[in-house]
Amino acid sequence: MTESILRHDWSLDEIEALFELPFNDLLFQAQSVHRANFDPNQVQMSSLLSIKTGACAEDCGYCSQSAKNATGLEAEKLMPLEDVVAAAEVAKAKGASRFCMGAAWRNPTDKNLERVVDMVEAVHDLGMETCLTLGMLTQAQANRLRDAGLDYYNHNLDTSPEFYGNVITTRTFDDRLHTLAHIRDAGINVCSGGILGMGESRRDRASMLRELCNLPRHPESVPINMLVKIEGTPLYNAEELDPFEFVRTIAVARLLMPRSYVRLSAGRTEMGDEMQALCFLAGANSIFYGERLLTTDNPEADRDIRLLRRLGMSTEQLQETEVKAAKVSCS
Numbered sequence: 001m002t003e004s005i006l007r008h009d010w011s012l013d014e015i016e017a018l019f020e021l022p023f024n025d026l027l028f029q030a031q032s033v034h035r036a037n038f039d040p041n042q043v044q045m046s047s048l049l050s051i052k053t054g055a056c057a058e059d060c061g062y063c064s065q066s067a068k069n070a071t072g073l074e075a076e077k078l079m080p081l082e083d084v085v086a087a088a089e090v091a092k093a094k095g096a097s098r099f100c101m102g103a104a105w106r107n108p109t110d111k112n113l114e115r116v117v118d119m120v121e122a123v124h125d126l127g128m129e130t131c132l133t134l135g136m137l138t139q140a141q142a143n144r145l146r147d148a149g150l151d152y153y154n155h156n157l158d159t160s161p162e163f164y165g166n167v168i169t170t171r172t173f174d175d176r177l178h179t180l181a182h183i184r185d186a187g188i189n190v191c192s193g194g195i196l197g198m199g200e201s202r203r204d205r206a207s208m209l210r211e212l213c214n215l216p217r218h219p220e221s222v223p224i225n226m227l228v229k230i231e232g233t234p235l236y237n238a239e240e241l242d243p244f245e246f247v248r249t250i251a252v253a254r255l256l257m258p259r260s261y262v263r264l265s266a267g268r269t270e271m272g273d274e275m276q277a278l279c280f281l282a283g284a285n286s287i288f289y290g291e292r293l294l295t296t297d298n299p300e301a302d303r304d305i306r307l308l309r310r311l312g313m314s315t316e317q318l319q320e321t322e323v324k325a326a327k328v329s330c331s
């Protein structure tokens with residue numbers, strides 16, 4: 001069953017049945033679908049930068065940046081353009097193909113959006129793909145970003161509609177869906193996924209994936225985050241998720257959205273190399289790359305390069321960078 005028929009009519013029971021397959025059967029199916037659609041040894045790499053940090057009006061129970069969570073995080077205003085460009089240049093030199101800029105906003109004001117537009121244009125001029133995550137957008141704002149040449153917008157559903165109210169109360173699941181529709185209608189690539197390990201059930205994980213794959217078009221990019229437990233957040237003491245359940249969720253995402261990039265996102269610093277290799281086997285083909293996520297650590301870039309080499313995996317951008325580096329050292 002490797003034929004990639006893109007379905008948008010999955011039932012919850014069908015998705016739960018995939019979760020319940022024996023682990024090896026599930027991974028075999030997911031890897032078969034993966035290699036029918038992608039080079040199984042290539043990984044896409046995005047780097048992240050927090051361009052506006054902390055003091056956020058939302059009450060997301062997992063987040064270090066909510067003003068409601070006493071996490072001791074120091075708030076920072078919107079970064080100057082030059083600093084953003086400098087960070088993007090470093091990320092590009094290290095081999096990232098996409099630069100994702102995140103802001104701790106419920107939604108951007110039109111004035112702030114214009115400053116971000118300048119950042120998108122400048123990063124695009126470096127020859128990188130651009131991604132933003134700024135919170136909710138109106139249709140007019142999404143259109144403005146499209147006109148500026150934005151490639152991707154990240155807006156996660158985070159969890160199932162049923163579990164959503166346990167994690168966030170200051171906005172609704174439907175608010176998230178509306179912003180996703182605005183991004184899609186503007187013609188910007190959609191990046192949307194969620195977080196595992198927040199105390200949700202398997203049915204919630206299946207339900208979140210169902211929401212994603214039953215959208216009118218599958219998101220081009222699907223980040224699956226393992227909760228990073230941050231002291232001072234309500235979810236700091238959330239029960240540990242079985243790592244195999246995380247791998248299963250990646251595999252089911254791959255089966256439901258065969259042509260989407262599935263990103264093994266936050267939480268990799270806590271994972272061993274073997275766990276990450278299992279996630280790649282399950283169909284993950286994208287990572288966040290560079291020492292920092294938004295406010296927490298990510299594995300060191302050279303550790304990731306070593307891991308990819310040990311697995312015989314690569315990234316197109318990295319190959320180009322290595323060719324350039326080889327040319328410099330020969331000249």
Ligand code: SAM
Pocket residue numbers: 062063064102103104105106133134135136154155156158194195225226227228229230266294
């Ligand atoms: N404020 C915007 C928003 O909420 O859409 C953009 C930034 S927000 C930090 C982006 C995403 O990061 C969240 O939707 C969530 O899925 C993820 N995230 C935030 N904190 C996390 C944590 N502690 N562990 C895992 N993922 C997290």
Ligand code: DTB
Pocket residue numbers: 048064102133154156193194223224225228265266293294295296297
């Ligand atoms: C996504 O799904 N994960 C990234 C990105 N999209 C914006 C953010 C992860 C944040 C992890 C916690 C932190 O560093 O604050």
Ligand code: SF4
Pocket residue numbers: 056057058059060063064065066067103104105106135
């Ligand atoms: Fe704000 Fe985004 Fe963090 Fe929620 S996840 S508190 S919206 S920065």
